[in-house]
Amino acid sequence: MTDSVYEELDVPEVINATGTKTRIGGSLIRPEAADAMRRAAEGFARISDLQARASELIEDVTGAEAGYVASGASACMTLAAAACIAGDDLSAMASLPDTEGLADEIVVPRTHRTGYDHAYRVAGAELVDVGANDAYLGTGSENTELWEIDAAIGEDTAAVAYVQKAYTTPPLDAVVEVAHDNDVPVIVDAAAELPPVENLERFVDLGVDLVAFSGGKAIRGPQTTGILAGREDLIRSAALQHLDMHAAEDAYVPPEGVIDTEELPGVPRQGIGRGMKVGKEELVGMIRALELFVEEDHEARTAEWRARAERIAGELAEEPALSTSVTAAEKTDVAPTVPVTVDENEAPVTTAELVRGLREETPRIFVGADELDEGRFTINPMCLPDEQVEYVLERIRARL
Numbered sequence: 325m326t327d328s329v330y331e332e333l334d335v336p337e338v339i340n341a342t343g344t345k346t347r348i349g350g351s352l353i354r355p356e357a358a359d360a361m362r363r364a365a366e367g368f369a370r371i372s373d374l375q376a377r378a379s380e381l382i383e384d385v386t387g388a389e390a391g392y393v394a395s396g397a398s399a400c401m402t403l404a405a406a407a408c409i410a411g412d413d414l415s416a417m418a419s420l421p422d423t424e425g426l427a428d429e430i431v432v433p434r435t436h437r438t439g440y441d442h443a444y445r446v447a448g449a450e451l452v453d454v455g456a457n458d459a460y461l462g463t464g465s466e467n468t469e470l471w472e473i474d475a476a477i478g479e480d481t482a483a484v485a486y487v488q489k490a491y492t493t494p495p496l497d498a499v500v501e502v503a504h505d506n507d508v509p510v511i512v513d514a515a516a517e518l519p520p521v522e523n524l525e526r527f528v529d530l531g532v533d534l535v536a537f538s539g540g541k542a543i544r545g546p547q548t549t550g551i552l553a554g555r556e557d558l559i560r561s562a563a564l565q566h567l568d569m570h571a572a573e574d575a576y577v578p579p580e581g582v583i584d585t586e587e588l589p590g591v592p593r594q595g596i597g598r599g600m601k602v603g604k605e606e607l608v609g610m611i612r613a614l615e616l617f618v619e620e621d622h623e624a625r626t627a628e629w630r631a632r633a634e635r636i637a638g639e640l641a642e643e644p645a646l647s648t649s650v651t652a653a654e655k656t657d658v659a660p661t662v663p664v665t666v667d668e669n670e671a672p673v674t675t676a677e678l679v680r681g682l683r684e685e686t687p688r689i690f691v692g693a694d695e696l697d698e699g700r701f702t703i704n705p706m707c708l709p710d711e712q713v714e715y716v717l718e719r720i721r722a723r724l
């Protein structure tokens with residue numbers, strides 16, 4: 325916990341007890357991937373050739389026709405929307421985010437609306453949300469009926485968007501069926517749905533047209549990478565709207581697997597995704613990290629997380645003011661987490677004060693703060709190495 329580069333820069337270091345949260349840097353990049361990035365920095369390769377190589381690997385691990393890497397799952401979602409709106413039309417690509425005259429609506433079940441869907445609007449999409457939030461009433465009614473999705477699809481529809489979580493409804497296979505009956509593609513935001521590793525293939529198997537995963541969460545690649553997997557024509561469109569484009573026509577020979585120049589009337593302009601570029605280092609790091617992620621012993625890793633979670637839950641439960649449990653991995657997180665309930669009559673501080681106080685330690689400690697209003701914080705073992713556990717436990721005890 326000393327002589328880190330953060331300390332050298334006089335930036336407070338953070339101990340991550342909350343999982344793969346972007347605002348504190350996502351996950352720990354795999355050392356092999358970091359090493360590959362350093363080596364990538366020693367020379368050059370054409371970005372489109374690296375994308376072609378990444379596509380091969382993504383095809384291999386997802387079963388999709390093609391794959392692509394952009395600067396995060398969010399960037400992949402923007403490219404997915406851009407691909408569904410513009411297709412293979414270069415002038416449409418050049419006009420985005422202006423969508424005048426283009427089918428630009430993305431239909432989304434209302435309860436799937438999240439802050440991340442801004443990524444679709446960046447490409448010019450208009451979100452059309454359907455359904456209600458009736459499950460909230462507890463009457464047994466559904467949030468979104470399939471007929472509502474069907475009814476919302478029309479001439480102006482570019483895609484249907486879906487957020488994958490263990491608890492999302494309606495079921496994805498049924499949504500895919502409705503969309504495909506209407507000849508409309510389905511985009512899935514599965515940014516944080518790894519592990520289980522089986523999810524890499526699951527969405528493609530279900531017939532989803534494009535699916536986005538974060539490269540910087542459990543895959544442990546560079547934070548500024550995301551994977552888009554799916555239909556070849558849509559991935560080509562995404563590539564055309566992302567790669568650095570301007571070149572003399574005679575010198576424009578991108579790899580065929582990524583861009584088919586035969587099909588193009590000329591050299592495209594820089595597209596909507598140009599600001600979401602990935603460098604050669606990120607591409608190489610992503611490829612290495614994804615290879616290692618699929619090879620990993622997932623059962624052993626989950627067992628390690630569980631053992632760490634149980635140790636934390638057990639030790640904190642000894643504090644009179646705290647009660648703990650260990651959640652099943654399925655609930656919301658991909659790793660088992662430890663919800664810690666603070667008895668505010670017993671503790672000298674409120675839950676919020678405790679959580680804020682931990683953030684002021686040196687190094688800072690970030691625990692999960694999504695349930696403060698219920699007097700609860702959470703500890704997630706994913707990004708918390710065993711050797712940092714004692715420090716976290718000790719600082720929590722010291723504040724009680």
Ligand SMILES: *Cc1c(COP(=O)(O)O)cnc(C)c1O
Binds near residue numbers: 540
């Ligand atoms: C993390 C996340 C994203 C964004 O992923 P990045 O790789 O950080 O761009 C999008 N959607 C959901 C549901 C996420 O959890």
